Amino acid sequence: MRIIVFLGAPGAGKGTAAAAVAKKTGARHVSTGAMLRDALARETPAGLEAKSYMESGGLVPDEVLCKMIAELLAETPKDATLFFDGFPRNEAQAAALxxxxxxxxxTVDLALCIDVAKDxxxxxxxxxxxxxxCGAGYHVVSLPPKKEGVCDACGAELITRLDDQPATIAHRxxxxxxxTAPVVGWYERAGKLRRVDGSGSADEVAALVEAAVR
Ligand SMILES: [Zn+2]
Known part of the structure; x- marks a missing residue:
């Protein structure tokens, strides 16, 4: 089993690149959110534990996430390749993985850090x-709606999510x-880090990632 970890700042496009390259190479893309939803839906032991935390409005603790990953690894075929996206998020999680x-x-074979300048x-x-x-997503530069500020699909007025407001972005x-940046250092010290230039288009970044994971 090969494990490849995807790292990068919010907005660097690691989820997009991991999904695209997984589809092309037959690897399994494991985003933390999807893993959590899957464990909840299938009511695995770790999924049930996570559920109790989420129902009380809390975060799912690292130890429960780790149990979930152990469940996932146990059921993954030995010849599979896994792309982790969203885990590890800190050094303790990197050690746990x-x-x-x-x-x-x-073993964790490789950590790919997708680099994009802060600006x-x-x-x-x-x-x-x-x-x-309707939940449709847009971008003022790369994916603008036909009419500024209006949803193509349903005509509703578009909004900027709280997560994407300038003050929240700076905080994120x-x-x-x-x-999370110390996780990059963790893999660098282990000799497993590779940096990929994330400044290009989604297709360009996916091509660089694909070359790096081959
Ligand atoms: Zn809409």
Missing amino acids: DKLAAEAGA ALLARLGGRRVCPK LEVYEQV
């Missing part, structure tokens, strides 16, 4: 718009620097 992988007879991240995140009625990038 190494241990879980070893217990499953696997470009701010422009990408700040340009996001979403339709509050700060949290990334403090908590």
Whole structure:
């Protein structure tokens, strides 16, 4: 089993690249959100534990996420490749993933960090718009609606999510620097880090990622 970890700041496009390259290469894209939803839907032991935290409005603790990953690794065929997206988010999780992988007879082979300059991240995140009625997503530069500020699909007025407001974006990038950026250092010290230029289009980034994971 190969495990490849995708790293990058909010807006760097790691989820998009991981999904595109997984589809092309037959790897399994494991985003933390999707893994959580799947474990909840199938009511696995870790899924049931997570449910109790979520129902009381809390965050799912690391130890429950780790149990979920152990369940996932146990049911993954030995010849599979997994792309982790959204985990690990801090150094403790990175250490936990190494241990879980070893217990499953696997290793984290590679950590891909998708690099995008801060100015470009701010422009990408700040340009996001979403339709509050049907959920369609837009971007003022890369995916504009036909009529400015109006949803193509249903005609509702587009909004900027709270997450994408300038003050929130600055905070998200700060949290990334403090908590997640050390994960990059963790894999760098282990000799497993590869950096990919994330400044191009989604297709260009996917091509670079595909070359790096082959
Ligand atoms: Zn709409």
